[in-house]
Amino acid sequence: MSSDEQTISEATIDRVVENIMGGKKNVILDATILSTLMSCARLADFRFNHNFMSVNGKSNSLECGSIVHTFLEYMYKAQIAGLKREQAIQLGFAAAETYIRGCKHCTDFVPTEILREDGLKSTLSKPVCGHKPNEFPGVKNTPKDPDPQNPREKYKTGWQWVLDTCDQYTIHYRNDHWVPLEIEVVKGQILYEDDEVRVLWKSKLDMVSDTNQGIYPVDHKSMKQNRDTVSLNNQFMGQCSIQRTNRMFLNKVGFQKTLKPEEKFVRPAVNYTTARLMEWQSETLPFYAKLLLMYAETGHYPPNYTHCEGKYGNCAFLKVCEENPDNRESTIKQMFIVGPPWNPTNDEDED
Numbered sequence: 001m002s003s004d005e006q007t008i009s010e011a012t013i014d015r016v017v018e019n020i021m022g023g024k025k026n027v028i029l030d031a032t033i034l035s036t037l038m039s040c041a042r043l044a045d046f047r048f049n050h051n052f053m054s055v056n057g058k059s060n061s062l063e064c065g066s067i068v069h070t071f072l073e074y075m076y077k078a079q080i081a082g083l084k085r086e087q088a089i090q091l092g093f094a095a096a097e098t099y100i101r102g103c104k105h106c107t108d109f110v111p112t113e114i115l116r117e118d119g120l121k122s123t124l125s126k127p128v129c130g131h132k133p134n135e136f137p138g139v140k141n142t143p144k145d146p147d148p149q150n151p152r153e154k155y156k157t158g159w160q161w162v163l164d165t166c167d168q169y170t171i172h173y174r175n176d177h178w179v180p181l182e183i184e185v186v187k188g189q190i191l192y193e194d195d196e197v198r199v200l201w202k203s204k205l206d207m208v209s210d211t212n213q214g215i216y217p218v219d220h221k222s223m224k225q226n227r228d229t230v231s232l233n234n235q236f237m238g239q240c241s242i243q244r245t246n247r248m249f250l251n252k253v254g255f256q257k258t259l260k261p262e263e264k265f266v267r268p269a270v271n272y273t274t275a276r277l278m279e280w281q282s283e284t285l286p287f288y289a290k291l292l293l294m295y296a297e298t299g300h301y302p303p304n305y306t307h308c309e310g311k312y313g314n315c316a317f318l319k320v321c322e323e324n325p326d327n328r329e330s331t332i333k334q335m336f337i338v339g340p341p342w343n344p345t346n347d348e349d350e351d
C-alpha cells in the first residue's frame, strides 16, 4: 500500500467533514453516501447524520441479498484459506443460516464494562461469538416459504428458495476458473485534492478475482428480475478507481424460478474509458464533496421531490416529508429508530 492508501473502519457525515491543516477540508465519501446526495440531500441527512433506521428492518429484497452475500463471503473466504471445496460450501451455508436465524450475541452489541473475578473492571469490546457487531441480525421480512394466499407475502422471495439458489450457484460454478484473491474488503484512497478540499473515497469490494483476463473487482448482485446494467454507477466507478482498473464484473445471482442456471447466473463486465473515470474523479467527486460541505455548514439539506417514488417503491421517509414541518419529528419517532453510525461495509445498496 502506498502512503495515500489506508483502510478505515467507519464514517458518518459528522466525521466525514473535518478541518485539516491550512483550513483545507477532508471529505470522506462512499458510493452509498454519494448516490444518496445525488438523489436527495434531506434523505442523506436523515440516513447519515441522524442514522434513522426503519423500525420494520430491511426490505425482503435486501434481506435476500444479504443472505446470498453472507453465503458467498464465507464460502470464498474458506476457499482462500485453503479449505476443500465441499467444506467451503458447508461453511457458506452455515453462515447463511446464521444470518437467517440471527445471532443474539452480536445483534445490537454495544461494548460493555464487566466486573472480572479479581474485582477489576474490564471492557468487553467484541461480541463473545466472534462475529462483527450486527453481522447476523436475523431476517424480519423474509418468510421461509411465502404464502401465495397472503397478499403481504405472495410477492416476496422465501429464504428456503434463496438457500436453494445458493446451492444451484455452487453446482453451476463447480469448475469455476475465477480465483478469489480478496473478499469483503473496504479500501480507502484520496481520489481528489485541491486548495479547498481533499476527498477520501471508501470502496467496499465484495471480491477481487483473478479472472482469466486479469485481476478485477467483482460485485455480487442478487435480483428477482434481470435488468440491463447501467454503467453510470458510483459504486462501480469507485471500485475501478480504487483498484486502478478500467473494468469490473457483476456476479449476478437471479432468484427467478423460471430461468435456467446459465440465464440467472451471469457475470457481465462493466467497462470504462480512462477519460470517464477521470471525469468522475476530478469533476463529479469534488462537486458533490463541496456541495456536502455547503449543506453541513448551513445545516440545510433540501428535499428533492423527484426521488420520493422509486422503482422499488416509495422512499421510506415519504410519510415524514408529507407531514407539516412541525409534525415531522414525532412522525420520525413513530417510524424510525436511531441505528448505528453509517459504515460502508453495510449492504444497503438496493440495486
Ligand SMILES: [Zn+2]
Residues within 6 Å of the ligand: 103, 104, 105, 106, 107, 127, 129, 130, 131, 136
Ligand atoms: Zn454473533
